[in-house]
Structures are given as C-alpha cells and as structure tokens.
Amino acid sequence: xxxxxxxxALARAQRVCTLRGARLTPxxxxxxxxxxxxDQPTKAYVLLAKLEQERGxxxxxxxxxxLDFLLAHQLIHKxxxxxxxxxxxxxxxxxxxxxxxxxxxxxxxxxxxxDIVASLRRLGEMRGFAVERQVIEARGLCPACRxxxxxx
Amino acid sequence: xxxxxxxxALARAQRVCTLRGARLTPxxxxxxxxxxxxDQPTKAYVLLAKLEQERGxxxxxxxxxxLDFLLAHQLIHKxxxxxxxxxxxxxxxxxxxxxxxxxxxxxxxxxxxxDIVASLRRLGEMRGFAVERQVIEARGLCPACRxxxxxx
DNA sequence: GCAAATTCGTTACGCTATAACGTCTCTTAG
DNA sequence: CTAAGAGACGTTATAGCGTAACGAATTTGC
Numbered sequence: 001x002x003x004x005x006x007x008x009a010l011a012r013a014q015r016v017c018t019l020r021g022a023r024l025t026p027x028x029x030x031x032x033x034x035x036x037x038x039d040q041p042t043k044a045y046v047l048l049a050k051l052e053q054e055r056g057x058x059x060x061x062x063x064x065x066x067l068d069f070l071l072a073h074q075l076i077h078k079x080x081x082x083x084x085x086x087x088x089x090x091x092x093x094x095x096x097x098x099x100x101x102x103x104x105x106x107x108x109x110x111x112x113x114x115d116i117v118a119s120l121r122r123l124g125e126m127r128g129f130a131v132e133r134q135v136i137e138a139r140g141l142c143p144a145c146r147x148x149x150x151x152x
Numbered sequence: 153x154x155x156x157x158x159x160x161a162l163a164r165a166q167r168v169c170t171l172r173g174a175r176l177t178p179x180x181x182x183x184x185x186x187x188x189x190x191d192q193p194t195k196a197y198v199l200l201a202k203l204e205q206e207r208g209x210x211x212x213x214x215x216x217x218x219l220d221f222l223l224a225h226q227l228i229h230k231x232x233x234x235x236x237x238x239x240x241x242x243x244x245x246x247x248x249x250x251x252x253x254x255x256x257x258x259x260x261x262x263x264x265x266x267d268i269v270a271s272l273r274r275l276g277e278m279r280g281f282a283v284e285r286q287v288i289e290a291r292g293l294c295p296a297c298r299x300x301x302x303x304x
Numbered sequence: 305g306c307a308a309a310t311t312c313g314t315t316a317c318g319c320t321a322t323a324a325c326g327t328c329t330c331t332t333a334g
Numbered sequence: 335c336t337a338a339g340a341g342a343c344g345t346t347a348t349a350g351c352g353t354a355a356c357g358a359a360t361t362t363g364c
Binding site for chain 2: 080081098100102109113119124128131132136142146
Binding site: 023043044045060061064083 | 318319320321322323330
C-alpha cells in the first residue's frame with residue numbers, strides 16, 4: 001500500500017469515526033496506520049514495540065485498547081489463527097471476513113463471500129443459536145510456496 | 153457422556169491407534185478420557201491441573217504433547233476461538249469439524265457440514281492456495297441463553 | 305542385546321491478553 | 335464558569351497459552 005493510499009484510508013477511517021461519534025485518537029490512528037503500512041498481518045506485540053520506539057515505554061493494554069476500538073468499528077480484522085491484525089477495506093459496510101493463510105510464509109488474503117457466511121449462519125440457527133460472529137479461515141500453502149514445496 | 157460410553161470411546165480410540173501403529177500411552181489415554189468426561193470443551197491448563205493432581209508436578213509440555221498426538225489422530229478437535237479441546241465422534245473418518253459456541257455459557261456443538269468445507273476449499277483454491285486445514289466457528293447465543301438474555 | 309527412535313519429565317522462557325487503579329482530558333449540564 | 339461524569343490512556347501486575355531445549359527412560363527393530 002502506497003503512502004498516498006494509506007492517507008486516503010486514514011481519512012476514510014476518520015470520516016467513519018466522526019459519523020459514528022467515535023474518536024480516532026492519535027494512538028488509535030497511529031496503530032491503524034502501522035497496520036495499514038504492513039504488507040502482512042501484524043501482531044499486537046510488534047505494534048507495541050513500534051509504538052514504544054516512538055513514545056517510550058507503554059504497555060500491552062495501550063495496544064489492546066486501540067485494537068479493540070479498531071475492531072469494534074470494523075477498521076481492522078483479527079486473523080484468529082495467526083493472532084494478528086489486518087486493515088479492513090470497507091469499514092462502512094458491516095460484514096464478516098474470511099481469510100486464507102499460507103502456513104509457510106504467512107501471506108494472508110481476505111475473502112468476502114456472503115454465501116459461506118449465510119451458510120454458517122443457517123447451520124447455527126438450525127441448532128437454535130443466534131450467531132453473532134463468525135471465524136472462517138483456511139490455512140495451507142500459497143501459490144508461491146506450493147512451488148517451493150515441490151522442489152524441496 | 154456415561155462412563156460406559158467413555159469406555160467404548162476409549163476402546164475405539166485404542167483400536168484406531170493400533171491400526172495406525174500409534175501408541176495410546178497412559179498419559180494420552182488419560183488426557184483423552186478427561187476430555188471425554190467433560191461436558192464442555194476443556195482447556196489445556198485445566199487438563200494439566202487434573203493430571204498433576206494424580207501424578208504430581210508435570211509441566212505444560214506433557215499436556216501439549218498429548219494433545220498434539222490426539223489432534224494428529226483426530227481423536228480430539230481444538231476449538232480455536234475458545235482455546236479448548238473436545239472429543240471427536242469418529243476418528244476413523246478423516247474430516248473437518250465446525251463449531252457453534254455460546255458466548256454466554258460456553259456450550260459448544262460440533263457441526264459436520266461437508267458443503268461448507270467444500271465451499272471454503274474452493275474459495276482458497278480460486279486464489280491458488282492448497283488448503284490443508286480449516287477453522288470454521290460461529291459464536292453467539294445458545295437457545296437457553298437467548299431466553300435469559302431477553303428477560304435480563 | 306544394541307542402536308535408533310519415541311516418549312516423557314523438567315526447566316525455562318516467550319507470546320497473548322486482561323485486571324485493576326490512577327490520572328488526565330474533554331464534554332456538557334447547570 | 336465550573337463541577338460532574340465519561341472516555342482515553344499510562345502503569346503495574348498477573349493470568350493464560352504455548353514452545354524450546356535437554357536429558358532420562360522406555361520401546362522398537364534389527
């Protein structure tokens with residue numbers, strides 16, 4: 001993601017927050033920026049280390065609070081099987097995300113498939129559950145690592 | 153699960169292991185039994201505490217090694233969003249599991265839906281991924297807790 | 305029986321996440 | 335204007351999850 005794209009995403013995030021009466025504080029904004037600039041899912045303690053480089057010693061709660069805020073507003077998603085965080089393309093629209101993750105290199109792609117979400121919701125409802133959140137992740141080998149695997 | 157059902161499950165597990173040339177050692181067997189007897193998903197450190205009551209101080213690796221073995225042979229599944237383990241109904245057949253989990257009481261039901269597994273596999277393959285493992289979990293409120301929620 | 309492999313105990317450590325409390329700031333109603 | 339309340343953040347401590355590394359003991363295959 002180019003710096004310009006990051007700026008655009010940050011501006012959009014600011015807009016979303018303002019609309020919702022939420023505050024995109026400096027910490028939250030900076031954490032979102034770090035996630036946006038990363039080309040792979042980012043771990044909480046990596047974010048913490050970067051933030052501490054800039055601001056001196058903080059602590060895990062500072063990061064986790066920012067992450068909780070960004071998650072609540074759908075500005076980021078959590079990849080559960082990696083314990084890592086990625087930026088979300090469109091926070092405006094409420095939606096669920098799915099991911100495919102490479103076991104080898106960690107490459108992660110977001111999927112947006114309404115059908116699979118509906119299917120899982122239906123399976124839950126058939127059992128009387130009111131489904132609120134879905135975690136749908138596929139792990140395996142990305143195209144690049146499949147090639148490497150064959151040659152190894 | 154009744155004690156008799158537990159015994160049957162353990163015998164079946166023993167059979168599966170023998171067939172595969174794997175050893176269901178006392179530790180592994182006991183861990184499986186503890187998971188079978190629990191009516192909810194069980195956490196690693198809970199298992200560790202119970203095992204240490206019986207055998208004196210051990211350590212996390214003892215439990216995690218047993219869990220890894222049981223997972224590898226599909227005798228148990230891991231509920232990723234709960235960091236907990238449940239017994240598997242049929243280890244003979246290779247399969248993926250899905251779960252619905254109650255946010256309120258932790259009640260967890262296993263789903264076996266081949267269609268959703270195939271869907272996610274296809275979504276991964278469309279992106280060039282060789283999908284090896286799937287995590288599909290729905291979190292929400294179980295029937296009992298839905299009622300409580302309305303009254304509260 | 306002996307070498308190799310598997311299993312397990314043990315110690316230590318790293319990563320993930322939250323509880324609890326105090327301070328500061330910002331809003332806002334009076 | 336100001337006091338009260340809410341929200342955000344810093345800080346310390348701790349709980350929970352998981353693995354690395356090493357050595358002893360046991361099992362297995364030859």
